[in-house]
Amino acid sequence: xxxxxxxxxxxxxxxxxxxxxxxxxxxxxxxxxxxxxxxxxxxxxxxxxxxxxxxxxxxxxxxxxxxxxxxxxxxxxxxxxxxxxxxxxxxxxxxxxxxxxxxxxxxxxxxxxxxxxxxxxxxxxxxxxxxxxxxxxxxxxxxxxxxxxxxxxxxxxxxxxxxxxxxxxxxxxxxxxxxxxxxxxxxxxxxxxxxxxxxxxxxxxxxxxxxxxxxxxxxxxxxxxxxxxxxxxxxxxxxxxxxxxxxxxxxxxxxxxxxxxxxxxxxxxxxxxxxxxxxxxxxxxxxxxxxxxxxxxxxxxxxxxxxxxxxxxxxxxxxxxxxxxxxxxxxxxxxxxxxxxxxxxxxxxxxxxxxxxxxxxxxxxxxxxxxxxxxxxxxx
Ligand SMILES: Cc1cc2nc3c(=O)[nH]c(=O)nc-3n(C[C@H](O)[C@H](O)[C@H](O)COP(=O)(O)OP(=O)(O)OC[C@H]3O[C@@H](n4cnc5c(N)ncnc54)[C@H](O)[C@@H]3O)c2cc1C
Numbered sequence: 377x378x379x380x381x382x383x384x385x386x387x388x389x390x391x392x393x394x395x396x397x398x399x400x401x402x403x404x405x406x407x408x409x410x411x412x413x414x415x416x417x418x419x420x421x422x423x424x425x426x427x428x429x430x431x432x433x434x435x436x437x438x439x440x441x442x443x444x445x446x447x448x449x450x451x452x453x454x455x456x457x458x459x460x461x462x463x464x465x466x467x468x469x470x471x472x473x474x475x476x477x478x479x480x481x482x483x484x485x486x487x488x489x490x491x492x493x494x495x496x497x498x499x500x501x502x503x504x505x506x507x508x509x510x511x512x513x514x515x516x517x518x519x520x521x522x523x524x525x526x527x528x529x530x531x532x533x534x535x536x537x538x539x540x541x542x543x544x545x546x547x548x549x550x551x552x553x554x555x556x557x558x559x560x561x562x563x564x565x566x567x568x569x570x571x572x573x574x575x576x577x578x579x580x581x582x583x584x585x586x587x588x589x590x591x592x593x594x595x596x597x598x599x600x601x602x603x604x605x606x607x608x609x610x611x612x613x614x615x616x617x618x619x620x621x622x623x624x625x626x627x628x629x630x631x632x633x634x635x636x637x638x639x640x641x642x643x644x645x646x647x648x649x650x651x652x653x654x655x656x657x658x659x660x661x662x663x664x665x666x667x668x669x670x671x672x673x674x675x676x677x678x679x680x681x682x683x684x685x686x687x688x689x690x691x692x693x694x695x696x697x698x699x700x701x702x703x704x705x706x707x708x709x710x711x712x713x714x715x716x717x718x719x720x721x722x723x724x725x726x727x728x729x730x731x732x733x734x735x736x737x738x739x740x741x742x743x744x745x746x747x748x749x750x751x752x753x754x755x756x
Contacts, residue, residue: 423493436489466496526593534585641718
């Protein structure tokens with residue numbers, strides 16, 4: 377494949393980089409410390425047309441491809457994991473499925489405000505007792521007349537407290553296994569019975585709300601079913617194929633951000649009368665940080681490119697996510713080390729990248745699950 381970025385992609389990358397450095401980086405540690413969702417940043421991203429990058433223009437998006445979207449996610453990740461996580465959950469998990477599986481009416485009603493950045497979106501699969509084994513869910517949707525009635529609890533749902541729509545997975549046919557799961561569009565602000573019961577304190581990413589939600593007799597009209605009844609699991613797999621590319625892009629951004637800090641510091645900091653980058657041990661560390669970041673980016677762009685060609689990407693997206701998330705954690709850990717004692721303080725960014733990067737090995741399927749997916753794809 378051709379790794380030279382098209383001009384349009386470069387332009388978007390530069391615009392977003394400038395925005396991230398000017399508006400997000402200066403407040404990145406403060407919003408983490410305050411556990412504050414930065415609403416104003418998402419309003420500005422909406423003004424830049426960034427809230428629906430890979431969504432068609434017909435429904436308020438930018439009409440870009442997955443490669444362009446990956447570049448944007450990477451740039452945001454380079455300065456803030458929190459903003460990045462809320463951003464990719466909004467697009468890959470909450471918006472893209474409506475574009476892929478919704479009716480024209482659903483797209484007009486639910487996709488347009490997401491793509492235009494009127495409000496955030498969420499996607500609710502995980503439950504207190506089902507994570508990796510996500511299809512083993514307890515949330516149920518029962519038909520009563522021409523309404524669906526949903527009951528259950530969803531766990532660790534990104535953006536739920538800020539969302540204008542949440543896509544909720546529920547069992548509609550308990551005997552049908554994978555074919556008995558469906559997806560519903562829930563309006564957290566208008567639908568009675570929807571409640572955010574917890575916003576978790578986490579080891580990182582605290583400016584991105586991670587919520588437990590309770591659904592108690594939430595009554596929905598039939599037009600809130602996304603796609604066909606029983607399609608929920610198939611939709612989940614397709615959603616995660618795309619979502620994992622965005623986590624890989626975000627991870628690449630975290631790795632790049634951590635590397636940038638470490639490289640600059642290693643050239644400024646002097647010990648024993650010379651910049652620490654002159655010591656082989658430090659130089660080799662920084663070189664390896666660069667190597668891992670570049671590798672993560674190549675795998676991410678390869679997966680994005682294949683997705684844009686309409687090719688199956690289950691293996692490629694899992695591979696990119698597995699590699700880039702590991703790279704982000706390792707590079708961020710090494711960045712803390714390169715900064716020495718200062719790296720351990722919150723005055724410097726590497727500790728934040730380190731804490732944020734860890735989630736990338738857990739969300740949208742843990743690294744162990746990515747191995748399982750890749751092994752299956754390899755016929756093992
Ligand atoms: C910050 C954050 C944001 C999130 N956002 C969302 C969201 O927006 N929407 C949503 O639906 N979910 C979300 N999640 C949930 C996330 O996807 C799950 O936490 C993740 O899939 C793991 O599930 P679990 O936590 O139940 O762990 P478990 O599945 O209980 O896993 C525990 C450990 O067992 C291992 N394990 C489990 N099964 C296997 C196996 N078969 N082989 C080998 N090892 C195995 C796992 O790899 C892991 O190490 C989020 C989580 C966090 C922390």
